[in-house]
Amino acid sequence: xxxxxxxxxxxxxxxxxxxxxxxxxxxxxxxxxxxxxxxxxxxxxxxxxxxxxxxxxxxxxxxxxxxxxxxxxxxxxxxxxxxxxxxxxxxxxxxxxxxxxxxxxxxxxxxxxxxxxxxxxxxxxxxxxxxxxxxxxxxxxxxxxxxxxxxxxxxxxxxxxxxxxxxxxxxxxxxxxxxxxxxxxxxxxxxxxxxxxxxxxxxxxxxxxxxxxxxxxxxxxxxxxxxxxxxxxxxxxxxxxxxxxxxxxxxxxxxxxxxxxxxxxxxxxxxxxxxxxxxxxxxxxxxxxxxxxxxxxxxxxxxxxxxxxxxxxxxxxxxxxxxxxxxxxxxxxxxxxxxxxxxxxxxxxxxxxxxxxxxxxxxxxxxxxxxxxxxxxxxxxxxxxxxxxxxxxxxxxxxxxxxxxxxxxxxxxxxxxxxxxxxxxxxxxxxxxxxxxxxxxxxxxxxxxxxxxxxxxxxxxxxxxxxxxxxxxxxxxxxxxxxxxxxxxxxxxxxxxxxxxxxxxxxxxxxxxxxxxxxxxxxxxxxxxxxxxxxxxxxxxxxxxxxxxxxxxxxxxxxxxxxxxxxxxxxxxxxxxxxxxxxxxxxxxxxxxxxxxxxxxxxxxxxxxxxxxxxxxxxxxxxxxxxxxxxxxxxxxxxxxxxxxxxxxxxxxxxxxxxx
Amino acid sequence: xxxxxxxxxxxxxxxxxxxxxxxxxxxxxxxxxxxxxxxxxxxxxxxxxxxxxxxxxxxxxxxxxxxxxxxxxxxxxxxxxxxxxxxxxxxxxxxxxxxxxxxxxxxxxxxxxxxxxxxxxxxxxxxxxxxxxxxxxxxxxxxxxxxxxxxxxxxxxxxxxxxxxxxxxxxxxxxxxxxxxxxxxxxxxxxxxxxxxxxxxxxxxxxxxxxxxxxxxxxxxxxxxxxxxxxxxxxxxxxxxxxxxxxxxxxxxxxxx
Numbered sequence: 051x052x053x054x055x056x057x058x059x060x061x062x063x064x065x066x067x068x069x070x071x072x073x074x075x076x077x078x079x080x081x082x083x084x085x086x087x088x089x090x091x092x093x094x095x096x097x098x099x100x101x102x103x104x105x106x107x108x109x110x111x112x113x114x115x116x117x118x119x120x121x122x123x124x125x126x127x128x129x130x131x132x133x134x135x136x137x138x139x140x141x142x143x144x145x146x147x148x149x150x151x152x153x154x155x156x157x158x159x160x161x162x163x164x165x166x167x168x169x170x171x172x173x174x175x176x177x178x179x180x181x182x183x184x185x186x187x188x189x190x191x192x193x194x195x196x197x198x199x200x201x202x203x204x205x206x207x208x209x210x211x212x213x214x215x216x217x218x219x220x221x222x223x224x225x226x227x228x229x230x231x232x233x234x235x236x237x238x239x240x241x242x243x244x245x246x247x248x249x250x251x252x253x254x255x256x257x258x259x260x261x262x263x264x265x266x267x268x269x270x271x272x273x274x275x276x277x278x279x280x281x282x283x284x285x286x287x288x289x290x291x292x293x294x295x296x297x298x299x300x301x302x303x304x305x306x307x308x309x310x311x312x313x314x315x316x317x318x319x320x321x322x323x324x325x326x327x328x329x330x331x332x333x334x335x336x337x338x339x340x341x342x343x344x345x346x347x348x349x350x351x352x353x354x355x356x357x358x359x360x361x362x363x364x365x366x367x368x369x370x371x372x373x374x375x376x377x378x379x380x381x382x383x384x385x386x387x388x389x390x391x392x393x394x395x396x397x398x399x400x401x402x403x404x405x406x407x408x409x410x411x412x413x414x415x416x417x418x419x420x421x422x423x424x425x426x427x428x429x430x431x432x433x434x435x436x437x438x439x440x441x442x443x444x445x446x447x448x449x450x451x452x453x454x455x456x457x458x459x460x461x462x463x464x465x466x467x468x469x470x471x472x473x474x475x476x477x478x479x480x481x482x483x484x485x486x487x488x489x490x491x492x493x494x495x496x497x498x499x500x501x502x503x504x505x506x507x508x509x510x511x512x513x514x515x516x517x518x519x520x521x522x523x524x525x526x527x528x529x530x531x532x533x534x535x536x537x538x539x540x541x542x543x544x545x546x547x548x549x550x551x552x553x554x555x556x557x558x559x560x561x562x563x564x565x566x567x568x569x570x571x572x573x574x575x576x577x578x579x580x581x582x583x584x585x586x587x588x589x590x591x592x593x594x595x596x597x598x599x600x601x602x603x604x605x606x607x608x609x610x611x612x613x614x615x616x617x618x619x620x621x622x623x624x625x626x627x628x629x630x631x632x633x634x635x636x637x638x639x640x641x642x643x644x645x646x647x648x649x650x651x652x653x654x655x656x657x658x659x660x661x662x663x664x665x666x667x668x669x670x671x672x673x674x675x676x677x678x679x680x681x682x683x684x685x686x687x688x689x690x691x692x693x694x695x696x697x698x699x700x701x702x703x704x705x706x707x708x709x710x
Numbered sequence: 711x712x713x714x715x716x717x718x719x720x721x722x723x724x725x726x727x728x729x730x731x732x733x734x735x736x737x738x739x740x741x742x743x744x745x746x747x748x749x750x751x752x753x754x755x756x757x758x759x760x761x762x763x764x765x766x767x768x769x770x771x772x773x774x775x776x777x778x779x780x781x782x783x784x785x786x787x788x789x790x791x792x793x794x795x796x797x798x799x800x801x802x803x804x805x806x807x808x809x810x811x812x813x814x815x816x817x818x819x820x821x822x823x824x825x826x827x828x829x830x831x832x833x834x835x836x837x838x839x840x841x842x843x844x845x846x847x848x849x850x851x852x853x854x855x856x857x858x859x860x861x862x863x864x865x866x867x868x869x870x871x872x873x874x875x876x877x878x879x880x881x882x883x884x885x886x887x888x889x890x891x892x893x894x895x896x897x898x899x900x901x902x903x904x905x906x907x908x909x910x911x912x913x914x915x916x917x918x919x920x921x922x923x924x925x926x927x928x929x930x931x932x933x934x935x936x937x938x939x940x941x942x943x944x945x946x947x948x949x950x951x952x953x954x955x956x957x958x959x960x961x962x963x964x965x966x967x
Contacts, residue, residue, distance in 0.1 A: 321902075323902075423902075426897050426899060426900045428898065437898065441744075442742045443722055448724055450725040450740075450742060451740075452725065452726050452740035452741075453726060511740070526901075527904065
């Protein structure tokens with residue numbers, strides 16, 4: 051017997067079937083295109099931005115994320131459900147396409163049938179299983195959404211429509227198969243190749259041939275209508291993510307990671323700076339809002355949201371979308387709320403996890419820029435005071451600039467003004483220069499360099515704040531002023547290599563200063579010290595230490611440096627117990643995004659939450675790599691009453707205590 | 711409405727001060743400069759007044775070397791309309807009466823309705839200049855103002871006096887107002903205003919043209935207070951602190967004897 055089946059069995063292959071079917075298909079696809087055309091108009095309200103360069107690289111990235119479900123599957127259970135459903139539905143789509151190709155093209159025009167024999171058996175079982183997997187996964191997703199919804203998951207009409215429609219398509223598919231098999235396939239060797247269909251066929255075979263034929267025909271047309279409805283609903287419901295989210299992978303920012311756009315402040319024609327209306331965002335910013343599936347992963351990881359602040363990255367993205375579609379003249383800051391925008395620590399946890407490649411942080415900064423540059427507004431007077439202090443003395447702590455290099459007295463190192471013959475310039479940063487606790491870290495780093503025979507120099511009073519907290523707070527003008535002054539100083543000394551002990555300085559000098567014409571090599575002290583260890587220049591005595599390690603946002607998520615610090619801790623003899631939230635999932639200390647300058651007045655304290663997580667590991671020492679983190683943890687252990695149980699220390703201090 | 715705001719550029723008070731060679735003022739090395747805090751309140755009040763009456767012209771005046779223009783630009787960015795820079799390379803040698811004389815000479819024929827300035831400077835702190843200007847111009851002067859309102863040519867002001875006492879008064883323009891902490895929160899200049907400030911009029915006049923009065927006082931000496939005793943902060947854990955304290959009590963006092 052020939053293993054195959056008659057396509058269009060029972061519904062007929064004449065004009066009475068094909069004409070209405072193809073008219074419906076054209077109509078549905080037409081509506082789909084029209085729906086997206088309307089949306090493209092909305093995206094076009096935005097400013098231009100090039101996101102279609104390096105097309106091959108972008109294409110590969112898109113395929114990896116669409117076909118392999120790379121980003122989606124990072125959260126295991128919902129990711130698995132989504133992934134398996136996607137692959138199952140994909141197979142069904144391919145299968146249906148093959149049927150169309152054979153029936154309406156190759157067979158019709160050239161008498162060629164390929165859905166026969168062994169291939170047909172495989173085709174049959176693969177589609178049957180795929181349909182079953184889709185049903186189970188969809189069932190799982192339905193239970194998750196409607197019965198065991200994680201807290202905060204927003205369920206809308208869209209979700210009900212999508213679940214009903216997909217279930218409808220799958221169930222009618224199996225019914226059609228079952229009815230056909232009940233009439234034509236039961237008892238043949240082919241039947242077991244469609245196990246689910248066989249089950250359905252056996253269940254309904256009692257209806258008799260007349261009833262089965264009628265059921266088959268009606269269900270076939272109904273199934274077709276549901277599929278057409280699916281196409282029509284893509285642009286109108288969250289189904290749109292099939293296209294928008296996929297496209298968003300293609301439009302991903304290719305880096306450097308997290309680098310903000312440097313505003314042209316000299317532009318005489320610019321009437322405004324930053325973003326106050328949706329039309330001042332880029333088209334990609336608006337497109338992002340259409341790629342969001344409300345999966346809540348960003349919100350779940352937002353340290354501000356977790357501690358009762360009004361910020362939810364997901365909500366911000368969706369409010370921007372609502373404005374773009376419904377009220378493009380709204381003042382965004384008013385719609386979203388100032389407290390929301392000031393609450394962000396730019397920790398990037400939202401952006402890092404987003405399965406739709408949405409860029410949250412730059413939008414928040416753009417809105418802050420508008421508040422600061424156009425309105426002179428800050429989250430509090432203390433922030434304005436810090437800005438003014440930085441304008442006067444080049445540091446937000448308000449200490450006289452001339453004292454910046456005082457901490458090196460008696461350490462045996464010099465400023466570049468005294469001696470330019472150095473291997474590296476140590477860019478100390480404001481906290482390392484003025485804050486007592488962090489001066490100890492800077493001194494430890496100097497000791498380590500001296501032990502490794504690396505000649506270092508500092509700029510002393512010629513060094514200014516790198517401008518990072520000001521920039522992240524939205525004060526692009528002050529940032530550029532500081533950056534340009536620093537760059538001029540670097541250039542005047544012909545600086546070739548800079549090492550920083552602050553991830554904020556590191557990120558800023560390495561990435562942001564590029565746009566202002568600075569090109570020297572910039573390294574973080576963790577990688578620098580790790581290289582010294584590896585090359586044998588630096589020798590450390592390992593000594594037992596029970597510790598946990600906090601990945602700072604700007605070494606971790608912003609620069610993907612996770613292993614070098616861990617290797618250093620290991621070399622020092624650290625027995626590292628990881629916190630549950632580590633590496634790319636690390637929980638911010640609260641001080642990023644310029645929040646180091648601001649009081650934390652709303653909700654719980656983020657730093658207390660983080661030191662509690664560290665204390666839960668049972669470790670004695672909380673190792674960090676960032677002056678802001680260290681400051682927050684010193685404060686946090688007091689607030690959490692963990693003084694004496696948990697000691698915050700910088701990685702450089704741990705190493706300096708163990709120099710051979 | 712014509713408004714004059716008189717400001718001074720002073721060193722940031724966090725700077726490391728040294729006495730200069732003459733021994734009569736601080737040395738100017740390693741200092742960061744900014745607008746005298748009280749003058750910031752003056753600028754802010756002038757700009758708020760202009761915003762209230764919707765028409766007006768604010769002149770900001772500052773005496774000093776070319777370096778003070780930086781501070782004047784901030785006042786222009788905050789909303790002053792034009793700058794009057796009185797060039798004096800050695801302004802620290804001019805005593806308050808001379809400074810007031812220069813300002814009064816500049817303002818005499820210009821018909822200012824209001825003159826705002828700080829109640830004192832953060833460096834010299836004489837607190838005289840504002841009221842002397844009023845006296846020299848023959849107009850009213852109100853010092854240490856913490857609340858200000860204006861309507862129909864009349865100013866209502868609250869002054870801060872010694873011991874927490876406040877005085878409320880009403881005075882007709884023209885008047886000199888000297889501003890005290892608490893009057894307002896000076897604004898942070900917006901970027902467009904910083905850009906505009908770069909193009910605003912900033913005219914320089916040599917001090918010689920305006921200095922018509924003689925000095926009445928002379929600074930004889932400036933010096934740091936002699937170090938007598940001082941606080942000591944002990945550090946360490948509780949047991950260590952106790953030991954340190956006992957040692958100090960034994961060495962320096964007789965309480966444990």
